[in-house]
Amino acid sequence: MDLEAVRTFAAIAEAGQFQKAAVDLAVTQQAVSKRVAALERDLGVRLFTRTPRGAELTIDGQAFLPHARELLRVAERAVASVRAGHRALRVDVINSRGAVSGLMRDFHRAHPDVDLDVLMLFEIETAVAAIRSGTVDASFRAVAAPGRPLPEDIASVRVLDEPLQLLTGPAHALAGARSVTVADLVGHRIWMPGIVPGTEWGAYYDDLVAAYGLTIEATGPNFGSDALLDTIADTPALATFMSEQTRLVWPAGHGLRRIPVTDPTPVYPHSLLWHRDNPHPALATLRAHFAATVTGHDAPGTWRPEWALPR
Incomplete structure (x- = not known):
């Protein structure tokens, strides 16, 4: 699974908007949309619903969010385990x-x-x-x-x-x-x-x-x-x-x-x-x-x- 796509998904869920997530991630809004689309294709579900107020999680998106956050935490721990100064x-x-x-x-x-x-x-x-x-x-x-x-x-x-x-x-x-x-x-x-x-x-x-x-x-x-x-x-x-x-x-x-x-x-x-x-x-x-x-x-x-x- 593409961790950058997972990270983008979590950022949108936190920000509530594709545009705000793009600013937080220092990428273009187009890049954010492409990452989410690719993740949705991989999972076979819709993760967000576009609304006038921004982006809302679908039921599948709500189910996936805690697992996405855990994936990102595991990735951080994996990197820390081998980074000089952070591992034994x-x-x-x-x-x-x-x-x-x-x-x-x-x-x-x-x-x-x-x-x-x-x-x-x-x-x-x-x-x-x-x-x-x-x-x-x-x-x-x-x-x-x-x-x-x-x-x-x-x-x-x-x-x-x-x-x-x-x-x-x-x-x-x-x-x-x-x-x-x-x-x-x-x-x-x-x-x-x-x-x-x-x-x-x-x-x-x-x-x-x-x-x-x-x-x-x-x-x-x-x-x-x-x-x-x-x-x-x-x-x-x-x-x-x-x-x-x-x-x-x-x-x-x-x-x-x-x-x-x-x-x-x-x-x-x-x-x-x-x-x-x-x-x-x-x-x-x-x-x-x-x-x-x-x-x-x-x-x-x-x-x-x-x-x-x-x-």
């Missing part, structure tokens, strides 16, 4: 419990007026495609993975280095350590289910293995953090890496240990990605917030892959 800022994060999710919570507390829609996409190619198509406004990723330079229309800036810790069960050989060096981990099985070859986090752990001779196993399906914690608690031969800032809750009987890793501390380098032409005003607010509040890039005693975006 859509941001992709790598997981719901890590440091980046914490950053977004801090941003929301600092800017409660910004409507946010936080989602989780699978990997960097999916995220970049979503940014380019406008499905999301920004994404947090480790860039650029080997052989995957970002498209020229995608901008990025490093915003956070997320330190990793070792997570063990109570019977693990390193469970009593106050801290461990990367060299201490050589020969121990580190289980990281869910790492997918070809993803940016897959490239990160490949480089960590190559740099320090670690044994990282990605065998088995990823049943989520609860299943991972259960397995680590019950298996003395297994440990896993967990972000220092990941919030975890486990049963008291698990006796899990979170142990800092030093010499060096592996950090996961998160960057903020966005489309250079994205006009959403809250995107600039998000970037300014991180520029002012997030520090600690490439701190002494830390390790990140050589390919990670420099600060």
Whole structure:
């Protein structure tokens, strides 16, 4: 249905005259008449009766008017849902419990007026495609993975280095350590289910293995953090890496240990990605917030892959 014709119909019903509606719509009276005639042909009914006083709604016109007004309201809401500044800022994060999710919570507390829609996409190619198509406004990723330079229309800036810790069960050989060096981990099985070859986090752990001779196993399906914690608690031969800032809750009987890793501390380098032409005003607010509040890039005693975006 032609929304301009519907809008013209509603304007005539409000004004009571074709001429007055034409002035309100800033079009000619001839254009108003043509729109109404086309709408009447589409509907197969007469909508107005001409009278000396102007235009009166027929019975069919009276029946159609509330629906016409609702059509126009729906159209306005549809436009507002995608207009920059009127829709939620859509941001992709790598997981719901890590440091980046914490950053977004801090941003929301600092800017409660910004409507946010936080989602989780699978990997960097999916995220970049979503940014380019406008499905999301920004994404947090480790860039650029080997052989995957970002498209020229995608901008990025490093915003956070997320330190990793070792997570063990109570019977693990390193469970009593106050801290461990990367060299201490050589020969121990580190289980990281869910790492997918070809993803940016897959490239990160490949480089960590190559740099320090670690044994990282990605065998088995990823049943989520609860299943991972259960397995680590019950298996003395297994440990896993967990972000220092990941919030975890486990049963008291698990006796899990979170142990800092030093010499060096592996950090996961998160960057903020966005489309250079994205006009959403809250995107600039998000970037300014991180520029002012997030520090600690490439701190002494830390390790990140050589390919990670420099600060």
